Amino acid sequence: MAASTIFSDCSSSATARLLPFRKIRSSALFFRHSSISLHPTAPSHRKSSSAIVPLAMTTETSAKVIDGKLVSKQIRDEITSEISRMKDAIxxxxxxxxxxxxxxxxxxxxxxxxxxxxxxxxxxxxxxxxxxxxxxxxxxxxxxxxxxxxxxxxxxxxxxxxxxxxxxxxxxxxxxxxxxxxxxxxxxxxxxxxxxxxLFVPCTPKGCIELLHRCGVDIKGKRAVVIGRSNIVGMPAALLLQRQNATVTIVHSYTNNPEEITRQADIVISAAGVANMVRGDWIKPGAVVIDVGINPVDDSESPRGYRLVGDVCYEEACKVASAITPVPGGVGPMTIAMLLSNTLHSAKTLHNFK
The missing domain is CATH 3.40.50.10860 (Leucine Dehydrogenase, chain A, domain 1)
Incomplete structure (x- = not known):
């Protein structure tokens, strides 16, 4: 069966629920602790226990893992501080x-x-x-x-x-x-x-863009592919990338040769809702991959009888991409963090609080 006919656009709000929160470390990428060494062309400018290193669009053999839990925790800490300031002030x-x-x-x-x-x-x-x-x-x-x-x-x-x-x-x-x-x-x-x-942007796609920003990914002028065109994730993600001056292509269930189109992308956001659909050979060497999919697959070794995987075949893609979000622990934590951010922004706006 052709790849262009085997997936449906992800439209579940299970992964879909930000507003700009612009205290961004513009050159930092939040990675999980890993034994993977940095590419020689991307030396670390700072060392810390949170494993923050710069991102380079290079052809590394192993991708850095973008830690959505770490990024979302930073955002929640910022929100907590702002709510406390607002409560004290007004x-x-x-x-x-x-x-x-x-x-x-x-x-x-x-x-x-x-x-x-x-x-x-x-x-x-x-x-x-x-x-x-x-x-x-x-x-x-x-x-x-x-x-x-x-x-x-x-x-x-x-x-x-x-x-x-x-x-x-x-x-x-x-x-x-x-x-x-x-x-x-x-x-x-x-x-x-x-x-x-x-006034507000759907939380999951805004979370994807926030991850890219906080990971130091320069979106301007890059080629981006969004897989899936749902109202909840795919379409707003494409619009947000376009607002950041990326050249955007949307891959959907009627797209011919989705592999070839995706392979041209510097940035891939996948929200198709099909487990392991995006294979390693779909990914351009050095691309950044944001995987929105949360799909259950049978796993007899798991106590629940299943495990969660993304749209992207992680084991293959991590050998080609420069950076990739895991499932779970990537986009998911960002979605709720950005819902909180939107709520704070609404309160500030309604009460004219700066």
Whole structure:
């Protein structure tokens, strides 16, 4: 079967939930501790216990592992400091409301993790849990209540919703000033237009760009390929790369010769939702690979009976790329960190706090 027909665009919000947080170490890449030595053309300018080294677009035989957990921790620390400053200055604490419909185990896990993350940085968490068979009107009523509540600065509707509900109607009901998920069509439209700025950007794609920035990757003028064109990840990721002056190609299920197109990219962001689809020979030597996919595959040695892998065949790609995100531990932690960042930004904006 041709590669162009074996994948579908990743549209699950399981990996999709930032705003600019620009305390960036412009020449630093956050790597996990590794026995891999640096390429001779990329000497380390600083040594520390966090294994921070500069990134070079070179043809190394082994990729550096971009540690999303480390980067997200730095961002959360920054958020915690800003929330404390805001509380001391004007007595305001950011609030995030989550609406969960139904009893999906994965959705319950995501909501629980977001609540823990809010508590850790000092954001007040609000939650509404509605039954699977509730009406669309009940969900809209909850959204309307949070829209009017001044203590709530961000509203998140956990996806997917039950089949009997109109997802578009529900997401559109969220007040644009509190659309910390970045899914409102006005925010998406502003993202797509030159000279316009969205209030919020979908968290996962913004997290991908934030990783590139904090890893010292120069996006301007580079060739970038985004695999997948979902509204949640692929399309906004491509728009963000374009805003950074990259030359962007989107590979999707109707693309001919996706391997050849991907092989031209200096930067690859994959959000197709197919385990190990992107092989090592798809990757240009020295490219930077951001793997958004989170796919379960059978594993009899795992206590759960499965393990999580990305869209990219890690064992092959790490021998070709200069840097790569692992799965898990790469993009995933960034998604929630950027949701927190969006919520903080919303509170600052609504209260005109600099």
């Amino acid at each position: 007595g305001v604490v950011p609030g995030l409301a989550v609406i969960l419909v139904g009893a999906r185990k994965d959705s319950q896990t995501y909501v629980r993790n977001k609540k823990k993350a809010c508590e850790a940085v000092g954001i007040t968490s609000y939650e509404v849990h509605l039954p699977e068979d509730c009406t669309e009107e009940e969900v809209l009523k909850s959204i309307l209540g949070f829209n009017k509540d001044p203590s709530v600065h961000g509203i998140l509707v956990q996806l997917p919703l039950p089949r009997h509900m109109n997802e578009e109607n529900i997401l559109n009901a969220v007040c644009i000033e509190k659309d910390v998920d970045g899914f409102h069509p006005l925010n998406v439209g502003r993202l797509a237009m030159r000279g316009r700025e969205p």
